[in-house]
Amino acid sequence: MKHYAIIGYPLGHTFSPAMHNHAFKHYGIDAVYEPRSIPPEGFEKGLQQLRDDGIRGFNITIPYKQRILSHLQKLDTLAEKIGAVNTVVCREDGRWIGYNTDAYGFLLPLREMLKNIRNILVLGAGGAARAVAFSLVTEAAPASLTLVNRTPARARELKSALEEHTAVPIKCYDSASFKSDVKYDLIVNTTSVGMGRMRGESPLPGLASCVHEGSLVYDLIYNPSPTRLLEQAAALHLKTLNGLPMLIGQGSRAFYLWNGLYFPEDVGNIFSTA
Numbered sequence: 597m598k599h600y601a602i603i604g605y606p607l608g609h610t611f612s613p614a615m616h617n618h619a620f621k622h623y624g625i626d627a628v629y630e631p632r633s634i635p636p637e638g639f640e641k642g643l644q645q646l647r648d649d650g651i652r653g654f655n656i657t658i659p660y661k662q663r664i665l666s667h668l669q670k671l672d673t674l675a676e677k678i679g680a681v682n683t684v685v686c687r688e689d690g691r692w693i694g695y696n697t698d699a700y701g702f703l704l705p706l707r708e709m710l711k712n713i714r715n716i717l718v719l720g721a722g723g724a725a726r727a728v729a730f731s732l733v734t735e736a737a738p739a740s741l742t743l744v745n746r747t748p749a750r751a752r753e754l755k756s757a758l759e760e761h762t763a764v765p766i767k768c769y770d771s772a773s774f775k776s777d778v779k780y781d782l783i784v785n786t787t788s789v790g791m792g793r794m795r796g797e798s799p800l801p802g803l804a805s806c807v808h809e810g811s812l813v814y815d816l817i818y819n820p821s822p823t824r825l826l827e828q829a830a831a832l833h834l835k836t837l838n839g840l841p842m843l844i845g846q847g848s849r850a851f852y853l854w855n856g857l858y859f860p861e862d863v864g865n866i867f868s869t870a
């Protein structure tokens with residue numbers, strides 16, 4: 597039997613094992629995908645355990661999408677540009693190759709709308725934010741991008757990295773002092789505020805002052821759904837997207853990298869019973 601996993605900390609929220617195990621069963625592949633909760637102080641030991649267990653591939657979630665980079669022998673071009681990895685292919689020669697499939701998943705439900713997006717606000721500057729911001733500045737050609745994060749140094753570092761790939765004007769703020777002077781066409785939450793122990797909290801209590809009637813609010817969180825942020829957006833009659841289409845899209849691309857097959861079309865059905 598082949599072994600696959602998702603690593604992160606904490607891992608209570610993940611729907612990835614259900615999706616991948618459904619796909620293995622659908623295709624009759626003798627494999628299992630399991631969650632591995634690895635605390636930060638045990639990160640290197642956890643990775644060694646994956647090697648010892650003969651892991652064939654794994655996904656990476658909060659908070660390790662950047663920390664994994666120094667443990668990889670090669671990066672796919674897109675992952676290198678983004679500076680974050682959410683999928684690793686473990687080759688038989690022992691080399692681990694890093695990919696980013698978050699970017700693909702993030703754009704899937706947005707593709708039709710990209711041409712109408714001019715001013716963008718991205719909340720967060722972690723691993724997912726890197727894929728989101730990179731995808732938006734390279735695929736949407738917006739007029740401006742604003743990054744707001746609890747730790748401003750991390751937002752500034754992301755801004756510098758993005759400026760190597762785009763001429764789109766980028767502004768950075770720390771979340772405590774952020775005051776909007778723009779009505780954004782698209783607001784994306786890439787922080788974990790709204791899930792786990794922050795369930796019920798909003799990363800943007802002042803949403804109303806940042807939007808116009810055509811704004812789209814996209815929360816990468818898929819559990820719970822809706823989040824507090826999406827409830828605020830719905831109360832303002834705005835268009836909303838949750839993280840479920842992205843979850844399925846990034847997972848399907850990862851499954852393809854490991855097995856040469858995409859998820860079966862019925863994979864979304866498992867969430868009606870999850």
Ligand SMILES: NC(=O)c1ccc[n+]([C@@H]2O[C@H](COP(=O)([O-])OP(=O)(O)OC[C@H]3O[C@@H](n4cnc5c(N)ncnc54)[C@H](OP(=O)(O)O)[C@@H]3O)[C@@H](O)[C@H]2O)c1
Nearest residue numbers: 658659720721722723724746747786787788816839842843
């Ligand atoms: N739908 C999908 O397929 C999908 C894919 C990827 C990620 N996601 C979601 O995206 C979120 C971030 O994932 P990630 O991998 O980017 O994690 P990460 O690298 O650990 O980044 C976490 C982000 O959340 C911020 N944050 C964490 N706790 C906070 C708090 N108490 N107050 C304010 N900000 C806080 C961090 O700010 P600091 O920099 O200040 O720490 C950082 O910007 C998670 O909710 C994850 O489930 C969803």
